[in-house]
Amino acid sequence: MTSLIVELSKFVFILFIAMYTFLSFSVLRKKNQEEINHGWRVQNLLTVLIQVLACVVLLAQTEQEGQEKLLLFFLFQIVLLQAAVFFTRVLYPGVSRLVLNHMCFLMAVGFIMLTRLSYDKAVRQFQIAAVALALSMLIPVLIRKGAFLQKMSWFYGIAGLLLLVAVSFFGKTTSGAKLAIVLGSFSFQPSEFVKISFVLFAAARLVRSTEFRELLATTVMAGIHVLVLVVSRDLGGALLFFTAYLVIFYVATKKPLYFLGGLGAGCGAAFAGYHLFSHVRVRVLAWTDPFSVIDKEGYQITQSLFAVGTGHWLGMGLNQGMPGKIPVVEQDFIFSAISEEFGGIFAICLILICMSCFIMFINIAMQIKNVFYKYTALGLGILYGFQVFLTVGGAIRFIPSTGVTLPLVSYGGSSLTASIMMFAIIQGMYLLKEDEAIQSEKERAAKSKIRKNRKKQIGKKS
Amino acid sequence: MITYLFIGLFTCMIGYFIYFEAVLSPDVINNPYNARQDAFAEKIIRGKILASDGTVLAETKTAEDGTETRSYPFGNVFSHVVGYSTRGRTGLETLANFYLLTSDMPVVERIQNEIKEEKNQGDQVITTLDVNLQKTAWDALGSNRGAAVVLEAGTGRVLAMVSKPDFDPEQINANWDSLTSEDDTESALYNRAAQGLYAPGSTFKIITLLEYMRENPSTYADFTFHCNGKLTEGNYTINCYNKKAHGDEDLTKAFAKSCNAAFASIGLGLNTSSLSAACDSLMFNRELPFELTYSKSSFSLDDSAVPADKMMTAVGQGQTLVSPLHMALIASAIANEGKLMKPYLLERVENAESSLVKSFEPEEYGPLMTAAEAQNLTEYMKAVVESGTGSKLSDLGFPVAGKTGTAEYSSDKKKSHAWFVGFSDTEEQEDIVVCVLIEEKGSGSEYAVPVARKIFSAWHNSLTSGS
Numbered sequence: 001m002t003s004l005i006v007e008l009s010k011f012v013f014i015l016f017i018a019m020y021t022f023l024s025f026s027v028l029r030k031k032n033q034e035e036i037n038h039g040w041r042v043q044n045l046l047t048v049l050i051q052v053l054a055c056v057v058l059l060a061q062t063e064q065e066g067q068e069k070l071l072l073f074f075l076f077q078i079v080l081l082q083a084a085v086f087f088t089r090v091l092y093p094g095v096s097r098l099v100l101n102h103m104c105f106l107m108a109v110g111f112i113m114l115t116r117l118s119y120d121k122a123v124r125q126f127q128i129a130a131v132a133l134a135l136s137m138l139i140p141v142l143i144r145k146g147a148f149l150q151k152m153s154w155f156y157g158i159a160g161l162l163l164l165v166a167v168s169f170f171g172k173t174t175s176g177a178k179l180a181i182v183l184g185s186f187s188f189q190p191s192e193f194v195k196i197s198f199v200l201f202a203a204a205r206l207v208r209s210t211e212f213r214e215l216l217a218t219t220v221m222a223g224i225h226v227l228v229l230v231v232s233r234d235l236g237g238a239l240l241f242f243t244a245y246l247v248i249f250y251v252a253t254k255k256p257l258y259f260l261g262g263l264g265a266g267c268g269a270a271f272a273g274y275h276l277f278s279h280v281r282v283r284v285l286a287w288t289d290p291f292s293v294i295d296k297e298g299y300q301i302t303q304s305l306f307a308v309g310t311g312h313w314l315g316m317g318l319n320q321g322m323p324g325k326i327p328v329v330e331q332d333f334i335f336s337a338i339s340e341e342f343g344g345i346f347a348i349c350l351i352l353i354c355m356s357c358f359i360m361f362i363n364i365a366m367q368i369k370n371v372f373y374k375y376t377a378l379g380l381g382i383l384y385g386f387q388v389f390l391t392v393g394g395a396i397r398f399i400p401s402t403g404v405t406l407p408l409v410s411y412g413g414s415s416l417t418a419s420i421m422m423f424a425i426i427q428g429m430y431l432l433k434e435d436e437a438i439q440s441e442k443e444r445a446a447k448s449k450i451r452k453n454r455k456k457q458i459g460k461k462s
Numbered sequence: 463m464i465t466y467l468f469i470g471l472f473t474c475m476i477g478y479f480i481y482f483e484a485v486l487s488p489d490v491i492n493n494p495y496n497a498r499q500d501a502f503a504e505k506i507i508r509g510k511i512l513a514s515d516g517t518v519l520a521e522t523k524t525a526e527d528g529t530e531t532r533s534y535p536f537g538n539v540f541s542h543v544v545g546y547s548t549r550g551r552t553g554l555e556t557l558a559n560f561y562l563l564t565s566d567m568p569v570v571e572r573i574q575n576e577i578k579e580e581k582n583q584g585d586q587v588i589t590t591l592d593v594n595l596q597k598t599a600w601d602a603l604g605s606n607r608g609a610a611v612v613l614e615a616g617t618g619r620v621l622a623m624v625s626k627p628d629f630d631p632e633q634i635n636a637n638w639d640s641l642t643s644e645d646d647t648e649s650a651l652y653n654r655a656a657q658g659l660y661a662p663g664s665t666f667k668i669i670t671l672l673e674y675m676r677e678n679p680s681t682y683a684d685f686t687f688h689c690n691g692k693l694t695e696g697n698y699t700i701n702c703y704n705k706k707a708h709g710d711e712d713l714t715k716a717f718a719k720s721c722n723a724a725f726a727s728i729g730l731g732l733n734t735s736s737l738s739a740a741c742d743s744l745m746f747n748r749e750l751p752f753e754l755t756y757s758k759s760s761f762s763l764d765d766s767a768v769p770a771d772k773m774m775t776a777v778g779q780g781q782t783l784v785s786p787l788h789m790a791l792i793a794s795a796i797a798n799e800g801k802l803m804k805p806y807l808l809e810r811v812e813n814a815e816s817s818l819v820k821s822f823e824p825e826e827y828g829p830l831m832t833a834a835e836a837q838n839l840t841e842y843m844k845a846v847v848e849s850g851t852g853s854k855l856s857d858l859g860f861p862v863a864g865k866t867g868t869a870e871y872s873s874d875k876k877k878s879h880a881w882f883v884g885f886s887d888t889e890e891q892e893d894i895v896v897c898v899l900i901e902e903k904g905s906g907s908e909y910a911v912p913v914a915r916k917i918f919s920a921w922h923n924s925l926t927s928g929s
Contacts, residue, residue: 004573351472
């Protein structure tokens, strides 16, 4: 009976996520506000349904004594995410519902997978999420009102850099990279937060001036960030920072030559890195021919490929695979675990949802008039999109594995908190964009009023 | 613009993901390191392995109390190629593991079994193996150590693959300790057909001849030589088999009689680097396109080679080592107008009710030589059967082309490995390639050719009785 539930649930999961994904793209085309709101509500409902179904499937595979605990935990998950939707809407009626829904959906999938992989880690993730979601409610108002934010460019730069340097000195080394500062039982990954401060720094500096000397100073500071990350062996992080900076820089200066130059420098650095650092060569070897080094360097990626391949299109069913065979599956390879148990179709829908987030971020960047926020939204969008690309691409051996997390889905308090912050900042900017639109609407109305008045006066005179 | 760039990246990635799931994943996941396969066995009854005519080669029987045993009706006959699955996995048992542990029974039935909490029957694989040829080869090798490989030249289907000494796959657990003990000198678990590496002896003259024709395209047919039973260059002397003097000979006779003196003299004149290149292109020092465990053949002869090295290499006695499978592949390319077909063992996958799940098509590896070269070599190899060391094959009723070899593998010149490699040249049927190796026995014509003869005639008989 249990296996029947698991087998059938595979199809229902796919149906739910397919509907959710379809709505993400179809609702945007609708004109009628009522229909649009209906679409958002259906998405919320689907999120809850997936959580309920996952709960049922896991309950069916749990011993009697563990069931109550599990049921309660799922109840908490559903309440937390729906509360986040509810309160965000009450506090900020104008937020982007799509971005909000996506945030909750991705977290829901993350919770399900983590609950299945490790109950204790899932609980920890849940606690951090609850705190982070609550605090993030403050962020949109800061963005909306905080004109001071763009005046603190060097503060962002220096504070971020200090954090990174601190890690490279005091950080704990895990699987070759120094990523986290450990204080007692609490481990903190500054680079996740420095991502945001780095984007703020680059945006604030490039808004101020694109004069050559200033550009040079900004670029040197950005370069030091990247170098410190390389020294700490956080190659994925270095690549993310580099790409985000390159894009903001290009958009700010509008000089393709700079972009190509930067790209060239990046390729040169990658080439030099390959020859200088053995761990880079190891990563590349594990990518080009993982089966020749299956016992050591290629172990992780081949296990990931086994997971993805064995799951195939429909998946093994929740709790039916062996994602635990993949080292650090909860962080860097959560996508493989999802793909193994929920199947390739589900995984592709997940990529499309991430892509939808990315498109929303970039759309906001395009539409917002405040240039500082434009660059910030763009930078965050690129960071997000590129990070999804790196982690998914790494898991399926499309590109070498760089060891970055899937935002909002992977385990890790710092990554989760930073991602929630990032989404909140985007929401703030979305509101600002709406404000701008209303503002310009008013201005236009005012102007036309003046014009009409003038006409009237002219009419009167004649 | 940058947005589109990113969307493009994502699209490529999704495309690759689809490609991975649709095309790459079966090969990737069928790997002994993939522990997920073992988990399947808890829900699936391991499927059957069948010969090409449907004869059962391996099947799992479930007793009343639910215990499963893997049975191999032919005992030792298919031991290496079918392999075993109860102590690790080898042979077809590992190659087809994923299919055997996947059930493609009708969905309704699968769900019924799920509800009853019963195991589903796994898919069965139909192999290219021919029971009659495998048994013939196995019987013909008798108690000798050695190997035999039979391929279909035009398709690459592996019809038989025998290695001796062998083992009983049903008793693999009971006999494990003695099979793997340090005192064991038999190496019965070793698949000599694909993993055994031997000096090629005179079978290498096929390659020497090919290289000679390539280096002397217009004059090779004019080759003449007077053999007095040996050839001395510097202080090294190479002897013909039994020091027999072959007298005046042309290239056809020198090849047919397997004259060492003549081929050593040819070897002295060859360009070492282009001979090396020719061997590389014939897959020496390379991976072979074969799905079971095999050993890479090796060839080394560089510019610093002294005349003695060149002479020995030309007659297959130097540093060269080759597997019976590899020799069979070279012969199959000659039989197939120079084109090598990838050898394969899996014909199709069916569910337990014999409806098709997946079938495998012959695949071309690529040309190993030109069609003209293959044609010329075939003529020379036919002469071996008509008037040379393979004459015991001349009265089979259909033309055969081949080459014998007697490989001395130690300084004790009395001990040698007997080789035969060749193919039928009927032009009407799918021709077969036969390669036989017998360890430590004697000359190829005396020991390997009779084995090949039994295989060829068994094949011919089954064709004529079948049609």
